Amino acid sequence: MNAINLKINNEHYDVSVKPHWSLAYVIREKVGLTGTKTGCEMGTCGSCTLLLDGKPVFSCLRMAIDAQGCDIRTIEGVEEDNNGELHPLQEAFIQDHGMQCGFCTPGMIIAAKHLLEHNPDPTEREVREAIGGHLCRCGTYIRIVRSILNAAETMRNAQAGQ
Amino acid sequence: MTSETSVVGKSLPLLDAYEKVTGKLKYAGDLPAMHRMHHAKVLRSPYAHAKVVHIDTSAAEALPGVSAVITHKDDITGKKKTCGSPWHDFSFNFMGPMISPEVCYVGDEVAVVSAVDEETAKEALKLIEVEYEELPAIFDMEEAMKEGAPQVRPWGPNSLPPSLFEWGNIEEGFEQADYIIENRITLGNQQHAPLDRNACIAHWEGDSVSLWTSTQALFWIRDAVTDFFELSPSKVRVYSTPTGGSFGLWWGNNFMLLAIAIARKARRPIRLVLTRDEVQTTVKRRERPLIDAKIGITKDGKMVSQSYRHLMDNGAYGNKFDPYQSVADIYTTEHARVEFIGVATNLLPAGCMRGVGDLTLAYAIEQTVDMAAERVGMDPVEFHLKNHWKTGDICHTSQEVVFAKLLFNKNPTVELTSSGLAECITRGAEAMDWKNKWKGWGTPSSVDGHKVRGVGMGISTHISGLAFFGFNGITVKVNPDGTMALTTGIGRMGQAGDTTQAMVCAEVLGVELEDINVIDGDTEVCGHTMVTFGSNGMHMGARATKAAAEHAKEQILEYAAKHLEANPADLDIKNRRIFVKGSEDRGVTLKELMSTPIFEYLAAPEVIGSASKGVEFDKAGKMMMADFAEVEIDTRTAQMKLIKFVAVHDSGTIVNPAVCENQVAGGYYQSMGLSTTEHLVFDDETGAILNPNFMDYKLMGPLDMPDPEIMFEEVYDEDGPFGAKGIGEGVTCAVPIAISNAVYNAIGVRIDPPITPDKILQALKSKS
Ligand code: FES
Ligand code: FES
Numbered sequence: 001m002n003a004i005n006l007k008i009n010n011e012h013y014d015v016s017v018k019p020h021w022s023l024a025y026v027i028r029e030k031v032g033l034t035g036t037k038t039g040c041e042m043g044t045c046g047s048c049t050l051l052l053d054g055k056p057v058f059s060c061l062r063m064a065i066d067a068q069g070c071d072i073r074t075i076e077g078v079e080e081d082n083n084g085e086l087h088p089l090q091e092a093f094i095q096d097h098g099m100q101c102g103f104c105t106p107g108m109i110i111a112a113k114h115l116l117e118h119n120p121d122p123t124e125r126e127v128r129e130a131i132g133g134h135l136c137r138c139g140t141y142i143r144i145v146r147s148i149l150n151a152a153e154t155m156r157n158a159q160a161g162q
Numbered sequence: 163m164t165s166e167t168s169v170v171g172k173s174l175p176l177l178d179a180y181e182k183v184t185g186k187l188k189y190a191g192d193l194p195a196m197h198r199m200h201h202a203k204v205l206r207s208p209y210a211h212a213k214v215v216h217i218d219t220s221a222a223e224a225l226p227g228v229s230a231v232i233t234h235k236d237d238i239t240g241k242k243k244t245c246g247s248p249w250h251d252f253s254f255n256f257m258g259p260m261i262s263p264e265v266c267y268v269g270d271e272v273a274v275v276s277a278v279d280e281e282t283a284k285e286a287l288k289l290i291e292v293e294y295e296e297l298p299a300i301f302d303m304e305e306a307m308k309e310g311a312p313q314v315r316p317w318g319p320n321s322l323p324p325s326l327f328e329w330g331n332i333e334e335g336f337e338q339a340d341y342i343i344e345n346r347i348t349l350g351n352q353q354h355a356p357l358d359r360n361a362c363i364a365h366w367e368g369d370s371v372s373l374w375t376s377t378q379a380l381f382w383i384r385d386a387v388t389d390f391f392e393l394s395p396s397k398v399r400v401y402s403t404p405t406g407g408s409f410g411l412w413w414g415n416n417f418m419l420l421a422i423a424i425a426r427k428a429r430r431p432i433r434l435v436l437t438r439d440e441v442q443t444t445v446k447r448r449e450r451p452l453i454d455a456k457i458g459i460t461k462d463g464k465m466v467s468q469s470y471r472h473l474m475d476n477g478a479y480g481n482k483f484d485p486y487q488s489v490a491d492i493y494t495t496e497h498a499r500v501e502f503i504g505v506a507t508n509l510l511p512a513g514c515m516r517g518v519g520d521l522t523l524a525y526a527i528e529q530t531v532d533m534a535a536e537r538v539g540m541d542p543v544e545f546h547l548k549n550h551w552k553t554g555d556i557c558h559t560s561q562e563v564v565f566a567k568l569l570f571n572k573n574p575t576v577e578l579t580s581s582g583l584a585e586c587i588t589r590g591a592e593a594m595d596w597k598n599k600w601k602g603w604g605t606p607s608s609v610d611g612h613k614v615r616g617v618g619m620g621i622s623t624h625i626s627g628l629a630f631f632g633f634n635g636i637t638v639k640v641n642p643d644g645t646m647a648l649t650t651g652i653g654r655m656g657q658a659g660d661t662t663q664a665m666v667c668a669e670v671l672g673v674e675l676e677d678i679n680v681i682d683g684d685t686e687v688c689g690h691t692m693v694t695f696g697s698n699g700m701h702m703g704a705r706a707t708k709a710a711a712e713h714a715k716e717q718i719l720e721y722a723a724k725h726l727e728a729n730p731a732d733l734d735i736k737n738r739r740i741f742v743k744g745s746e747d748r749g750v751t752l753k754e755l756m757s758t759p760i761f762e763y764l765a766a767p768e769v770i771g772s773a774s775k776g777v778e779f780d781k782a783g784k785m786m787m788a789d790f791a792e793v794e795i796d797t798r799t800a801q802m803k804l805i806k807f808v809a810v811h812d813s814g815t816i817v818n819p820a821v822c823e824n825q826v827a828g829g830y831y832q833s834m835g836l837s838t839t840e841h842l843v844f845d846d847e848t849g850a851i852l853n854p855n856f857m858d859y860k861l862m863g864p865l866d867m868p869d870p871e872i873m874f875e876e877v878y879d880e881d882g883p884f885g886a887k888g889i890g891e892g893v894t895c896a897v898p899i900a901i902s903n904a905v906y907n908a909i910g911v912r913i914d915p916p917i918t919p920d921k922i923l924q925a926l927k928s929k930s
Contacts, residue, residue, distance in 0.1 A: 018281075034192035035185015037406070039357035040438045044856035047357055075185035090183040094175045097820040100828060101656025102182030103357045103406030109183060128864045135856065137357050137407045138656045139831030140824050141864045 004068040008033065009077025017064045024048040026064035027074065035075035035106045039135070046134030049107035050074045056114045058133075075106035078113065088158070089113055089151040098147030100138035107134055112148045120156055124149065168736070169669045170884045173820035177661045177680060178404070178654070189406045190361040190376035196431040199363070200229050202424055203283035204417070204434075205273040205290055206444065207265035210299035210508040210849030211314070214263045214272060214292060221289035222275055227282040230428035231290070233273045234263045238423050239392045245423065248317075249390040250481060251414045252382055253693065255446070255513030258315070258479030260390070260419045264297070266315045266478035267508050268850040269444040274420045276428045280435075299508035301849050303452055303475050306507050314506040315478060322476075322504040325484035327559040335467025335497025339458025341537045345530040347455070349522060349898070350841035350916040352448040354515050355861060358406020359441050364421040365431035370397040371422055376405040378653030379413040379693040384685045386414040387422060395685075402683035404654035409832070410514040410695065412655065415445055442854040447842055448515035449482055449504075450475040453526035458497075463540040465531075465549045467497040472523055476504045477511040484564060489523040491578075492623055493531070494555045508849050510842070514695065516832065517624070517894035524622035528899040529912065532618075536603040542619055542903070543591045543600075546788075550583045550621060562779040565630050579783045580887075582812030582877035583621060586788035590619065590810040593871055594790035604910035612798045615805060616908025620899025621788045624892030626882070627698025629779030634706035635689020638667055638714040640769040644738055644752035646671070646714070649681040650707065651691025652699055656828075657890045658821040659699045663707045665817055666883050670711035671718070672735030673752065689774060697888025700817060701783050704883040706775035714771025718752070721767040724760050725750050783881050785892040786812040791900035795908050800923040802905065804834065807870040811893070812877050815885035822889055823872050829893025830870045831862045836894075837901040837915040 001016040008031060015030045024038050027050070037047035041060045048060045051073040078087050089109050092098065099105045108131055115122060115130035122130070127148045128141075136144060181187035219231040234246045238260075245261035261271045273290050277283035298312035305311060306320040314320050336342055362375035371393070377383055377400075384400045387393070405412040417434055425432040436445070451474055458467035470490060474482050483504040490500045500523075535545035557563075557576040566572045591597070599607040599617045606614040639647045648667050652659040660680040668675050682688060692698055715735065722740040723730040726748060734743050741749030750758075757766050792806040809826050816822050832840075839860035843852045853859045878885035898915050906912045911925035 028192075032194070033185075034188065037189075037357070038191075039359065039406070040856050042438065042855060042857065045357055079184060086180075086183070093183045094179040097173065097176065097179075097824055099176070099179065099182050099656075100658070100824050101356070101358070101405060101407045102178070102187055103189065103656075105182050106185045132863060132865050135357060135861050135863060137355055137409075137832075137861060138824070139828035139862070141831070142827050142869045143820070143824060145864070 002065055004065060006031065006064070006067055006072060007070070008072040009074060009080060019063065019065050021064050022060050023062040023064045023067050024059035027059065033074055033076050037103055037106060039103065046111065047104055047107045049110045051110060051114060056111050075110060078109065087113065088154045089148065092147040092151035092154065096143050096147040096150055098140065098144045100140050104134060104136040108144055116152050116155060120152060122152060167669055167884060169665050169675055170815065170817050173818060174661070174665065174675045176658050177664060188403050189358050190374065190403050191359060191435050193363055193374055193403065196363065196365060199431040199433055200276040200278060200428055201280045201283055202274055202276045202421055202432050202434040203280060203287055204271050204420060205287045207268060207270040207272055209265060209294055209296055210268050211297040212265050212294040213297060214265065215295045216293035217273065218291040219273060222286040225282065225286045225289060227278040228275060228286045229430055230276045230424050231273060232261065232424050232427055234261045236423070236427065241392055243392065249386065251386055253413060253514065254481045254483065255413060256479050256511060257481035258511065260416050260423070264316050267510055268848060269510060270478065271416060271420065274424045276424045276432050299849055301507050301509055301844060303473050303505040303507060306505050314508055320506045322483040325502045325564065327500040328498070329558050330497030332467060332469055332497050332499040335495065336458045338466045340461045341459050343457045343530055343534045343537055345455045345533060346453065347526045347529055347914050348452050349450060349525060349914060350836060351450050352515060352836045352840050353442055353842050353859065354409040354411035354446065355442065355859065356405065356407030356409060356411055359436050359438060360412065360415065360417060360445055361435040362418050362421050363431055363433045364425040366426050372399045372401065373418060373422060374401045374403070375418060377402045377412045378405060378408045378655045378695060380651045380653060380683060380685060381690050382693045383414045383418065387419070390419055391422065400685045402653065408655035409516040411446055439854045442859065443510055443851045446513045447510050449480060449512040449522070451522035453523065455526045455530040457530050457534050459534050459538060461538060463535070463538045463545055463548055465493050465495050468493065468495050469499040470523060470526060471501045474504050475509065475512055476506050477509040478506060480504065480512040482513070484561060489520045489623070490527065490559050491555065491557050492524060492527055492551055492621060493549045494551055498558065500559055509844055510851065516829065516891050518891065520622055520624045520892065521895045524895050525899055528620045529902060532903050541600065543587060543596055546587050546621055547584055551578060551581055551623065553578060553581045557782050560782060562629055574780060576780055576782050579781045579881040580814065580877050580879040581786055582875040583786045583788065585875045586786055586810040586812055587621060589873055589875065590788040590790045590808050593808045593873065594792065594806065596790065599792065604907060606908050613794055613796050614908045615792060615794045616904045616906070617790065617792045618900045618903025618905070618907055619788065619790045620896040620903060622892065622895035622899070623784045623786050624895055625696050626701030626783045626785060626888030627692070627696050629777045631692040631696065631698060632690065633774050633776045634691045634703050635774040636706045636710040636772065637689060638710045638771040640714060640718065640756055642757045642766060644673065644756055645677045645679065647679045647681050648707070649688045651688040652682055652703060653694035654682060655694065657699065657825065658818065659694055662700060662817050662821060663704060666704045666707050667711040669884065670708055671715055673738050697785065697891045699888065700886045701882050701888045702777050704886065705777065706773050708883045709773035709775050710771045713773055714769050717769045717771065718755065721760060722750055722755050724762065725755055781881050783814070783879050783887045785887045785889055787892055787896050789896040789900040791904040793901065793904040793908055795905065795922060797926055800919040800926060802838065802917060802922060804867045806868065809870050810873045810875055811889065812875040813889040814879035814882050814887035815876055816874050817884065817886050822874065825889050826872045826893045827870060830897055833894040833897030834867055835862050837898045838917055841916045
């Protein structure tokens with residue numbers, strides 16, 4: 001066991017990990033943040049996506065031991081990053097029904113958040129590419145894409161109004 | 163008849179949307195650890211068929227951290243029932259043992275270990291020594307049915323006795339026909355493949371057991387546990403969380419029984435979470451069909467007779483033996499015969515998956531119908547319009563009839579309540595521009611160099627529940643502030659069952675959706691509710707919800723009558739306010755009524771509405787759908803691309819349009835998977851599944867195909883709540899038909915799904 005410290009959503013967690021434990025496993029099972037899902041544990045579904053130093057990664061493919069010193073953001077931190085209010089993406093997913101069972105939703109929102117931070121006015125194609133590695137078995141893609149595009153518009157309008 | 167509604171018909175957000183977008187919603191695998199909880203792992207058979215001659219678990223038991231090991235030798239109930247005892251699931255999906263000395267498919271359970279953590283449990287599995295004696299295995303349905311074929315499992319014949327539905331006189335029917343079209347079809351092995359992995363926690367307290375799991379079948383799991391462990395229902399409590407997609411997968415399953423059995427032995431709470439590999443290879447898959455179809459038509463394109471022999475690969479423990487739904491009735495002919503045979507093979511057990519029998523049989527019917535239309539030279543759209551099922555027609559193959567015969571020796575008739583098929587077909591054809599694009603059978607609608615395009619169509623129906631699924635017990639409790647709690651055992655699996663039931667309740671009680679809190683997923687709190695399957699939620703389930711809400715309304719109006727010194731019959735509720743019809747300014751808000759003492763009692767009223775409702779089965783409300791596809795095939799690379807897809811659905815009144823659009827889109831994506839890339843590949847030699855993951859079992863992603871055009875034909879169903887019918891399963895049924903027919907028209911060769919480049923290549927070669 002190795003003692004490490006993980007910084008997740010601006011909180012620090014001391015955890016003991018084995019070298020081969022994935023970041024997804026540690027965040028879910030040891031830290032107890034279960035908003036990050038693990039549908040496949042092999043990098044093929046996208047449900048475990050979180051932001052590692054600002055970049056979306058499949059946390060099932062990352063070792064927890066390597067994440068020490070990184071800035072980790074999970075779905076649980078999205079509201080906090082938005083002054084405790086729902087992020088426009090979350091609002092849009094709610095209003096536009098960008099989900100059915102909701103299992104893929106945290107991963108989708110994280111990927112979309114990264115996209116909109118770097119590209120505030122994406123085309124539909126760019127949105128689809130940003131979530132290209134994410135599966136939604138419920139087949140909600142139409143409304144997921146619509147949610148992201150609508151959130152982008154809301155965010156641009158808010159920006160313009162400021 | 164239609165009715166004015168204020169909640170029903172709106173795309174209101176899901177009740178649990180906030181939890182979903184914030185990651186707060188707990189699925190079974192997210193439940194917090196319990197005190198002293200251990201983790202279980204399952205040792206599984208590497209052989210498709212073998213006897214466990216010897217098993218030594220001593221080294222595993224001695225491993226520090228291991229709390230229990232169970233094998234087929236374990237006494238499970240204390241009444242000489244061992245793990246090897248068979249149990250059956252009431253849905254006819256499963257009939258098999260839990261850990262048997264004879265393993266019958268690759269992945270069958272051999273032992274279970276519980277330990278302080280998953281790693282120790284895995285370690286312990288490696289220390290179990292098993293000696294197997296291989297037995298002959300069969301993977302092919304027709305082989306399994308042959309006389310003298312080796313037995314697939316320790317009991318019964320390999321094929322169940324056929325279920326037969328017959329009406330008219332089939333021989334006569336074919337004599338009346340000018341042409342007889344015969345056809346044989348099959349489909350691939352599809353897996354439900356929800357993103358979420360099956361999981362549960364089991365815990366014994368004395369002689370009572372609690373189980374936490376995600377499921378669509380709350381009460382059936384309770385009943386299965388009760389049955390298998392020989393307990394009183396009062397000793398079994400099941401808590402269910404929403405599923406991360408189910409599509410038929412999250413029902414009663416052995417893994418839950420394994421957790422319960424080992425929790426008793428370990429005397430600890432036990433958590434069992436399946437790996438992705440286990441989800442794909444040990445829970446369930448869609449039954450694979452092999453169907454011989456024969457249709458008789460007259461020269462002018464009238465269908466006069468039809469017969470189908472439907473084999474269904476049940477795998478090792480699947481237990482299907484009849485059509486389940488009345489699929490053959492898509493076309494009402496005077497003479498018909500439908501034979502249905504469930505066959506056991508040494509493969510992963512098969513069972514219900516979204517669409518079930520409607521999908522498989524409709525595929526066979528519709529391929530053959532397309533051939534029939536070709537035979538008489540009639541445009542398929544015209545052929546469909548001439549022959550399809552209509553309101554008031556009889557459902558000859560309804561499973562209710564089977565049950566009525568079985569239980570009461572009676573032969574009732576079941577009537578179709580409504581059908582918008584004609585409108586669905588017409589609107590779909592228009593949206594596809596069928597008139598211009600359809601150029602004849604086996605004839606592309608356009609050719610661009612080596613790229614050819616073709617269009618195809620298909621129709622289907624699906625039940626909105628079946629009466630014998632049972633009664634729904636629902637309560638509506640009104641709070642002092644006018645909000646209310648609705649308890650229902652409906653399964654939450656992404657179909658928005660909680661939201662749409664609450665919408666029905668809100669509509670009846672004149673309140674807003676947000677006023678309703680849905681309490682679900684607890685067998686001790688909720689009334690017995692049907693399994694959420696067969697698309698019964700919005701038809702049969704909602705009828706009970708509506709009745710419970712009406713019961714609450716009755717009480718509210720009685721109290722309001724005292725408050726307003728009026729006659730209850732003169733009152734109604736709208737916008738959270740009770741008022742006198744005709745003089746609307748005389749009224750009281752629900753909140754005021756519920757929090758103000760009434761003179762007679764010196765107390766504020768307490769309102770609890772309840773209803774327990776079964777459904778009479780003489781009428782069947784079925785959803786209808788017509789799908790149209792346009793595909794493009796590159797004749798050099800044999801790649802197929804979907805260009806356009808139109809889905810038109812009659813699910814009666816659409817209670818929540820956004821939810822229903824998502825359902826139709828989901829069915830389209832899943833059935834596009836079935837049509838093209840989704841196919842569990844079984845090794846010919848070993849029967850093992852070679853692609854148990856999302857890398858090799860390809861699900862459709864966000865870049866893989868165009869969005870479908872979705873339309874609803876809202877035919878008001880007099881039998882349904884606010885005119886609604888079900889939707890969730892039917893959405894998959896007609897997709898593969900439309901795709902296959904489009905491919906045929908593009909290249910002139912019929913190919914059964916999965917339509918892969920190698921099959922297209924072969925087809926192109928065979929043609930040239
Ligand atoms: S769990 Fe990480 S990609 Fe699927
Ligand atoms: S909403 Fe169910 S997997 Fe996307």
